[in-house]
Amino acid sequence: MTIRDVMDALGARLITGEEWLEREVHVACGSDMMSDVLAFLKDQSVLLTGLCNPQVIRTAEMMDIICIVFVRGKYPDETIIEMAKERGIVLLASGHRMFSACGKLYEKGLRGGAPYR
Amino acid sequence: MSDVVTLRYDVIPGDFIKAGEASSDVKKKLMDIGISPDVIRKTAIAMYEGEINMVIHSLGGYAEISIYPNEITILLVDNGPGIDNVEQAMSAGFTTAPDDIRELGFGAGMGFPNMKKYTDEMIVESQPGIGTRVMMKVNI
Numbered sequence: 067m068t069i070r071d072v073m074d075a076l077g078a079r080l081i082t083g084e085e086w087l088e089r090e091v092h093v094a095c096g097s098d099m100m101s102d103v104l105a106f107l108k109d110q111s112v113l114l115t116g117l118c119n120p121q122v123i124r125t126a127e128m129m130d131i132i133c134i135v136f137v138r139g140k141y142p143d144e145t146i147i148e149m150a151k152e153r154g155i156v157l158l159a160s161g162h163r164m165f166s167a168c169g170k171l172y173e174k175g176l177r178g179g180a181p182y183r
Numbered sequence: 184m185s186d187v188v189t190l191r192y193d194v195i196p197g198d199f200i201k202a203g204e205a206s207s208d209v210k211k212k213l214m215d216i217g218i219s220p221d222v223i224r225k226t227a228i229a230m231y232e233g234e235i236n237m238v239i240h241s242l243g244g245y246a247e248i249s250i251y252p253n254e255i256t257i258l259l260v261d262n263g264p265g266i267d268n269v270e271q272a273m274s275a276g277f278t279t280a281p282d283d284i285r286e287l288g289f290g291a292g293m294g295f296p297n298m299k300k301y302t303d304e305m306i307v308e309s310q311p312g313i314g315t316r317v318m319m320k321v322n323i
């Protein structure tokens with residue numbers, strides 16, 4: 067599925083990255099703990115998080131994550147949006163809580179990685 | 184050897200906004216050099232966890248990255264407070280991070296395990312009251 071499909075499935079709002087909406091996403095990861103995210107190495111993934119600070123963008127940058135969905139109505143400030151723009155990372159905002167947001171994407175066929183360890 | 188590239192950064196304690204800038208810069212430089220994406224990602228993640236540790240847990244120090252033909256070394260040296268029990272600190276889930284750090288998304292005690300997972304060699308030396316020295320190697 068593409069980032070646009072993720073956006074549609076969640077009824078999410080696009081914050082930045084319109085030019086990357088047709089990129090394919092292969093897997094997803096949902097967490098508010100960045101070290102959990104950093105333990106998860108997968109190509110072309112989307113990150114769902116309720117955390118909203120610059121380290122979310124840095125974590126995505128290190129992991130080559132192509133899209134971040136802020137859940138629970140969280141909305142990043144200008145600094146964070148600018149950092150994402152510079153790195154070509156798509157930002158989406160969803161009013162859904164983490165469980166529901168993940169569930170909606172799972173329903174559309176998106177999967178997480180293998181179980182931990 | 185003339186084909187060794189060395190990068191050095193100061194790491195400022197407590198500056199959570201800037202934390203990760205050094206790792207980000209290393210990532211860009213490795214991309215410019217043409218290192219493979221897989222090696223870049225492992226290096227960037229390991230260094231980022233180490234840099235975050237220095238910002239959160241230490242009194243500051245420096246990071247030195249050397250790029251050799253067959254490997255990348257990441258050296259992180261700080262000025263204290265050091266770690267009492269390194270083996271315990273390296274075990275999954277162990278953390279002394281306060282709740283306000285966890286609210287920022289760190290402090291799950293997975294930093295060292297992640298650093299170990301993504302590198303081919305890791306040595307942690309620490310002296311309480313003096314400082315901590317983390318040496319990591321990623322094969323190219």
Ligand SMILES: Nc1ncnc2c1ncn2[C@@H]1O[C@H](COP(=O)(O)OP(=O)(O)O)[C@@H](O)[C@H]1O
Nearest residue numbers: 236240241272278279280290291292293294295
């Ligand atoms: N540079 C450092 N200086 C002092 N203590 C450190 C340093 N790095 C790590 N530690 C100690 O080791 C523990 C485990 O580190 P880590 O695995 O990265 O987990 P976390 O950072 O989430 O606590 C930390 O909670 C801290 O007590």
Ligand SMILES: [Mg+2]
Nearest residue numbers: 232236294295
């Ligand atoms: Mg840590």
